[in-house]
Structures are given as C-alpha cells and as structure tokens.
Amino acid sequence: MSLSRVRTAIAAATVSLLAACGGGGGDETPVGSAPAPTPPSASAAPITRLVVAGDSLADVGTFGLKATVQSASNPAGYPIYPEVVSQQLGTGALCSYFTSSDEGGSFATRPACTNFAVAGADIVNPVVRDGDDSPFSLKKQLESALSANGGAWKPGDLLVMDAGANDAAGLADTYLGAQRGGATDKLVFAALLGQQLSGSTIDNALSQPNGGSVAATLYMQQLARTWWAMVKANALDQGATRVVLVNIPDITLTPRLRDVVAGAATDLGAGGAADFQAAVRGWITTFNSELAAQAAGDSRVVIVDYFGEFTAEVAGAPAAGLTNTTQAACPATVDFPQCTDAALDAAPPAGAVAGWWKTWLFSDRFHPSPRGHELLGAAVLRAIQAAGWR
Template sequence: MTACGGGSDNNEPAPPAPRVSAVKVVGDSLSDSGTFGLKATIQASADEPNVLWVERIAKSYDLAPLCPVYRLDKIDEVHGMTFAPNSQPGCTNFAIGGGRINNTLRDGGAEGELSVLRQLRDAGTAGWKATDLLVADGGGNDAADLVGAYLGAPSDQGAAYMTLLGTVIPSATLQAVLAGPNGLETAGGLYMQTLADSFAASIRTNGLDKGLQQALVANIPTITYTPRFQAVLALVEQAGGPAVRAQAEGLFKGWVNAFNQRLAEKFADEPRVKVMDVATRFTSFVAQPQNYGLSNVTLPACGAEWIPDSIVPHREFADCTAAALAATTPPPGSSGSDWWKRFLFSDGFHPTPYGHQLMGEQAVDLLGQADWR
C-alpha cells in the first residue's frame, strides 16, 4: 500500500547511465592538449579550453576539459625528447605533438611516449571502463617522414628512404618488392599498410582485448593539401615541371590511401570501432570550402617561412594568438580583424580552431550514428 498524502518518486525510472563517462586520447599534435605547454593551433581563441577536435568531443559529453597525461621533461642531443607524468590528476589525453606509429630511435623508439603504440599500451595499462571512449589518430607524421625521405633520395642516394622502409618491412619482403616494377614507390605503399596493421593491432591488443567497448579512430588526412606539402610540390614542379609534380602528388596520395584503406579493412567487421574518414572530408574542405563556411584553404593564418611577411607574418605557435592575428593587416582577399577565423590552416600542417570545429562536428555526428551518445 502507498502512503496517503504526497506523491512518491520511488517508481520513477532512473535516468539512463551515461554512454560515455571518459574520453581517452592517443595520437599526435592534431590531438595533443598541451604536452608542450600549448596546442598546435592558434592560441588564446574564444574556443579555449575546448579547441581541438578531441576536446570538442569531450565537451559534447559534458565532460571536464581534457589535459595531457605527459609533460615535456627535457630535450638533449643524444636522447631527444623525454617526458614525465603530468602532476595534474585526472588527465586522459596521451597524445603528444610529433607522435608517430613508427617512432624514431632518437626519441625512444617504440618504448618512447612519442610512439602512438606506447601511448596505447599506457592507456591499456590504466584500464578501461565500459563507458570509456578511445579517440585515436596516428600516421600523419609517418606519412610526412616517408615523403621527406623519398624526396631526399637524389641527395643521399636513397639511404634515408631505404633505412626507413627497413624499420618495419622484413628484409626479404622489401628486396622482393624493390625488384618489381616501380619497386621504390610500391615499397612506400607497403610501408604505410604495415603501419596501419601495427596501429590496428595495438588498438585491439591494448584496447578491445582489455575491455574497451567504444573507439573512434581517425584516418590520415590527405597531407598533400596542406600548405607545407603544397610548397614542397611547388618545388618539385619548379625542378621537373607540372607532369612530375602531378606524378609525385598522385604517389603521395596513394600512400595515404594505402594506410587508410588498410585501416578501414581491419575494423570493417568490428562494431566497437568506428573509423572516421578524415581524408575524404578534408578533401571536401579544400575542393568546396564554401560548403563549410571556410574563407581560405591555402594560406596558413600564422604564416610560414616560405610565405613573405608582407602577405602574412610568420609566427610560431607561442606567438600566434587570436589577439595578434586580430591586430595584423589582413592578407589579400581578407578583411576585418576576424579575417583568420574561417581559415582552415593555422600553420603549414595544422588546423585553426575553426578547422578543429569542423572535425569535431564530423566526429560527434559519427558518434551519434553509432548510438554512442
């Protein structure tokens, strides 16, 4: 029997448990919330503290702002960069600017924190709850390393390129590929596929096999569209002509596609993992900027060493603040103190806060489609 008088809430259904109670991140500068004391984008914007795409994901779940798990400890000529645990409690962002799937020995190799595979191991060691969401990116710096080594082959007889390939491709396999048609170029695609295999295997071993139920994995953006690589391709064209440039650009896009296709294949039948197709969306940003509210997709708002200061001053990230840009004479084709706000690129390789907003919106849409909201 129920008591007379006032109503009772005992029969009211309990609110649904949160689908996501923590966002845990691994990756590189695209996702690093401040390991080096700043983020790889324009500083002190109105979007702070949720500027990066991964931070916007956390905000969409009404979670506290992300903070870095590691902090830069020191840099020396022998050991490169070393890192220490962040003393701030509750941090879940393992990503570090400069992170790679195939990390160089100088920065600790596979055991160094700059290794995305090491980051995944650390996240797995910390453990997973059913309501954790892993957000992972990786491979962009690896692709840039591969392109740089390939383009440097005329000056070092291919030594750096061959050394890089040999770090992940077994010698017998590599020699067989090199002996075939277009062997050097084909080996680059195999290198990127091998990295995708390693990335996917680490997500499975350190995440899914340890209880992770939800993972959002970003593929590699088409890096050839970045101002940095457009400048590189311009030098290729200057040296060899438009046809050589087109051939090189097609090759480098093919390498990125090789990684992305293999990554998608690895998780095609895995309901706990959603692969976010950053590459296709990024290409759309460049091809149809008006559809995304973008005002410029070629010029970095913070400038670059290859761009005259008369167009836009070159600023390092520490000095590239919203206030500094607002006080800068707008580059040709732009006007007003907000000229930079709808640019896609902050520097030659990284998005502006608005670029991150667009990425964050894509991620949140995908999470909603997965019913992970």
C-alpha cells in the first residue's frame, strides 16, 4: 500500500461537488485572533498520558504498518517520533485508535488506544473521501480523541500532532498540473482552492501576475487558521493545557518532490522548475508563520519547528548522524511491507555494509527513516523541556 498520496484525481472529482455545493468550503478568518494566555500553573501536573493525531508521520499502525523501514524480526517495528517521545516520557506504548484492513475503505476503532493519527490524513480531507466524517480528516481525529476521553482533557495529558504535509503536497501536484495543462487542469486547481477560499478570493488571486502561486499562498495561510480552529475547539477550549504542534517541513527536499521539480524542468525549463520549488517552499513558510501567529502568547501550546530542523538535517547531514539526505533507502519497486531491514541489508548499495540504511534520512520518497524519526522525536522532547513541561 502506498502511503504518500497524489491528490489530482480527488481534486478533479471535487470540481462537480463544489459546484453543486456553491463553492468554497472554508471561511476566510482574520489573521491572529489572539488566544487568552494560560497561567503556568495549569500545566504543573506531571505528564501521564500521550495523545497523538496526524498523518503517516505519526501513525503507529492504522493499516498494520508504519511509514518507515520495517523490522523483519520485531512486529512492533522501529519507533516513529511519537513513540520516541512516549518512551522518554514513560507514558506507555502507543497503539492506533483507528484500524483498517482495506486501505481506508472502512475503519474500526480500539477505544483503549490514544494514537488517532492515520496515514494519508489531511487538515482538509476532500469531500470525495468523506470529508470531516473520515479519520483521514484531522478534525475527525481530534473530535474522536476528545469524545474517547470523555469530552474533556485531564491535567496529565500531552497532545502531540502534526499535519499539513499531505495538504501541501496535494496543492503542489495540482498547481503544477494547472501550469502544465489546459482548462480541465485549471478547474481541478480551482476546485482544490475552493476547499478553503471563496470564489471571489480565488478569482481575484488568479487575475494577478503569477496568480496561481498567489492563490496557493492564500490557501496555505487559511489552512493554518483552519487547523488552529480545530485545535482550539477540540483541545484548548476543552481543558487541554499541553499541546505540541509539529509544523510542515520543507517537502521540496524530499526525494518525491525533488523528482517532481526535476520533471517540471522538462515542461517549464530550469528557471520554471526553480520558481516552482521556491513557490512551494514559500507556501509552506506562509502556513508555518500563520500557525505561529495564531498560537502566539498561549502558554498551553508549543510549536516544533520541523521546517527548521529538517532543513538543518539536510544541510548538515554529518552533524545529524546522516550519510544520505537525498535518496530513498527503500527501492522504488517495493512498498513498505517489503521494505525490511533484512531486505535492505541483503542488497546494500555498492561499497556499503549491513546497517547502511540507518544513516539515511529517508525510508521511501516521502517519509523519514528510523533515524529521521529519532531526530524529530528528539526535537519534540527538546521543545517540551524548553516549555518546562518535564
């Protein structure tokens, strides 16, 4: 099963549905409605439980695996970043609340589990994939987590979540399709924008020079506000005193987006491909900046700068214990169930020895290796420590 999703087909199907519903689905809210600060005493209780929401980065097994290198000898696999955090905090093993045996066609639940993350999830899950009624929606995950915990959060709870990378990747794919294609591709792009922006905002943006990128920037800004509204409604307004938000890394540095940028050079030229990469990076920066603005002044919230951490890992690989930050360890011809440590050790790159993959940053073309998860887990723990929560 492929856990990285290209959403052009979903967005295409959304065109008619959005038209039938009358246009954009997101309210464009003003910048920076400041939250009320919380006294430090509100988070004085020791952390006794970890609750997780997010996408494949945080999913410990909704579909029976983790989006990283698999362990051939240990069914529990290598720890991904929430498990690294849980191990250090002593909050116990994590298990997936949602489970699916048919790649997300239907879901069962395990009420005792506190990891609500689902691989492939979006902040704004398309209506053609059941929208907010599906665990592929961050809103559904957070609502389910709140309900499963009795409608209120306890003083010992720590909530950790990541989101937005899949939204950004889907936006990048659809934007590039509109740049390369014809009228239908442009409608697909407009339909995706309509999930967050009003028709008039889209029309105004698209009428400007480089209007597609302008519209995408507005989309990502609104997407950050939408995520914050979900966090506020389902966590902060319900008694949560410790919430960790992991922002979006620079996905243009992943093997998947590097390949997309290289492919764009064929149609758009080297300059156009460079402009595309810079645009995607700019959209993500806009999202992260807006998220930080929304959370500013709220002592209950810590934002982990994964964008900065991830960029530094790629730029300074040896300092991070990395020897490769551009390629995927898993062969392109296999999916995660077959990408085991034993299989990788049995077929090392030329000149490499067993365990070579342990110092690579990427497992497949879009997801971290076990070492990548160790680094992110350490960043989350540093942020928690800096906030005085442990």
